[in-house]
Amino acid sequence: MTPAQSIPRARTIEWQVAGACNYDCSYCIQSREYRRGRPRREQLERAIATFAELPGAWEIKCSGGEAFAHPLFMAYVVPELMARTPHRISVLTNFSATHAELMEFARQTRGRLAVFSASLHLESVSAEEFATKAAWFQMLLDEDTRFVVNQVVLPGREDEAARCRAVIEGRGLRWFPQLYKVDGGVAEYPSPAALIPLVGRRPTSREANVAPSYRGKLCWAGVDYFVVDKDGDAWACRTAKRYGEGALGNAFDGSLARALAPQPCAYDICPCTVPANRGMIEGVTGGAEVFE
Ligand code: SF4
Numbered sequence: 416m417t418p419a420q421s422i423p424r425a426r427t428i429e430w431q432v433a434g435a436c437n438y439d440c441s442y443c444i445q446s447r448e449y450r451r452g453r454p455r456r457e458q459l460e461r462a463i464a465t466f467a468e469l470p471g472a473w474e475i476k477c478s479g480g481e482a483f484a485h486p487l488f489m490a491y492v493v494p495e496l497m498a499r500t501p502h503r504i505s506v507l508t509n510f511s512a513t514h515a516e517l518m519e520f521a522r523q524t525r526g527r528l529a530v531f532s533a534s535l536h537l538e539s540v541s542a543e544e545f546a547t548k549a550a551w552f553q554m555l556l557d558e559d560t561r562f563v564v565n566q567v568v569l570p571g572r573e574d575e576a577a578r579c580r581a582v583i584e585g586r587g588l589r590w591f592p593q594l595y596k597v598d599g600g601v602a603e604y605p606s607p608a609a610l611i612p613l614v615g616r617r618p619t620s621r622e623a624n625v626a627p628s629y630r631g632k633l634c635w636a637g638v639d640y641f642v643v644d645k646d647g648d649a650w651a652c653r654t655a656k657r658y659g660e661g662a663l664g665n666a667f668d669g670s671l672a673r674a675l676a677p678q679p680c681a682y683d684i685c686p687c688t689v690p691a692n693r694g695m696i697e698g699v700t701g702g703a704e705v706f707e
């Protein structure tokens with residue numbers, strides 16, 4: 416039986432290139448204790464060698480902590496990924512990298528940069544300053560690279576998010592709301608009336624990072640999608656990791672082994688939009704575009 420598949424599956428790795436971050440946002444979903452650590456050069460080398468051996472074409476989505484804050488990200492990871500693997504690269508960043516670093520990143524990844532997600536954190540930068548930098552950077556990118564500005568919409572501060580959205584969209588940029596997550600689910604919002612104009616009544620994974628349940632649906636997480644954490648441990652998906660399940664070995668010690676076949680989802684919550692937007696979940700139309 417061929418399961419319903421509404422968008423093509425795009426093989427994707429979410430790689431936490433660094434645990435550490437150069438920001439310390441009060442609303443960070445990662446605890447300060449967890450937000451530490453940067454893999455060493457030899458660990459990065461082994462991870463890249465592991466990714467190079469994967470069959471076919473993948474998208475490697477680099478995140479953190481903050482990837483650009485790892486001194487080896489621009490000095491080693493990006494050039495090695497480009498030189499030693501055939502894969503495309505994406506990045507989720509707080510966009511604190513310097514203009515020089517961003518120019519160099521755009522140059523090195525030209526033709527192979529899939530998605531660049533820049534997260535706006537008002538505790539560290541103003542919306543106006545961010546928008547100016549983002550508008551400049553977007554001009555450096557290929558037309559088929561998707562550039563998006565993410566922002567966490569904090570409960571009770573929807574007006575602030577709406578103002579930022581106007582600033583970002585006023586520069587011709589795409590703005591993507593991130594719902595605030597607690598314990599793997601979406602936080603309570605005091606005023607749905609304030610939230611709906613930002614994310615819609617029933618947002619899809621294209622419109623916001625909702626946390627639906629896909630329990631029972633066939634899912635290719637572990638086969639054509641997996642996450643690699645800052646310690647090199649690979650997991651079928653983030654929810655599986657939360658439950659200590661779906662372990663796929665380690666990318667630093669060469670023991671990474673993908674699952675052989677898709678399995679029905681065993682969880683009540685799927686907080687990440689990437690599996691839905693990359694066509695991993697039977698019958699889920701994340702949309703032809705991906706923004707995260
Ligand atoms: S930039 Fe992101 S990872 Fe860093 S502290 Fe802020 S929310 Fe956390």
Ligand code: SF4
Binds near residue numbers: 652696
């Ligand atoms: S549907 Fe979501 S939570 Fe379920 S296995 Fe797939 S990625 Fe994990």
